Amino acid sequence: MYQNLGLSGSYIAWIVLFILLSGAVFGSLVVVDRWRLPKFYLLWAVAFFAYAVIWMIAYFTIGQTKGEAIGSLVGSIFMALVLTTGFRSLSSTVKLSALLFVSNFLGYFLGVALFNSLSEPKGMLLFGVVYGLLFGAGIGAALQIVQRTKTS
Numbered sequence: 126m127y128q129n130l131g132l133s134g135s136y137i138a139w140i141v142l143f144i145l146l147s148g149a150v151f152g153s154l155v156v157v158d159r160w161r162l163p164k165f166y167l168l169w170a171v172a173f174f175a176y177a178v179i180w181m182i183a184y185f186t187i188g189q190t191k192g193e194a195i196g197s198l199v200g201s202i203f204m205a206l207v208l209t210t211g212f213r214s215l216s217s218t219v220k221l222s223a224l225l226f227v228s229n230f231l232g233y234f235l236g237v238a239l240f241n242s243l244s245e246p247k248g249m250l251l252f253g254v255v256y257g258l259l260f261g262a263g264i265g266a267a268l269q270i271v272q273r274t275k276t277s
Contacts, residue, residue, distance in 0.1 A: 228263020
């Protein structure tokens with residue numbers, strides 16, 4: 126992808142793919158009647174895009190490791206803000222920010238450790254699996270929290 130799209134183009138392509146593919150999965154966790162799938166896709170796109178842009182800015186300006194950690198923190202806060210605003214559950218912003226940050230940070234850096242310790246295709250695959258499972262679980266839990274906070 127880097128050869129055909131360049132660095133920025135590759136990251137944008139991955140963002141779009143992640144939003145499209147994960148939106149249906151995360152949308153299926155939303156049970157609040159007013160959140161039909163197209164409306165959720167829009168909210169999810171804004172939330173993930175905010176996270177991803179902030180993460181990329183931190184990564185590209187601050188650098189590896191420190192930028193990744195700062196991007197994970199600030200990006201998770203912005204994702205939480207978008208989700209809690211969309212679900213009108215601002216009281217759960219701190220809880221969601223912490224949950225998203227911890228699941229994101231652990232998934233990402235455990236994935237990086239696997240990537241760095243294993244050969245290229247195996248390490249890359251395991252990075253994606255670990256990061257996807259941990260961050261995905263955090264996002265799923267966050268969606269449950271904003272709905273429970275809204276309905277209770």
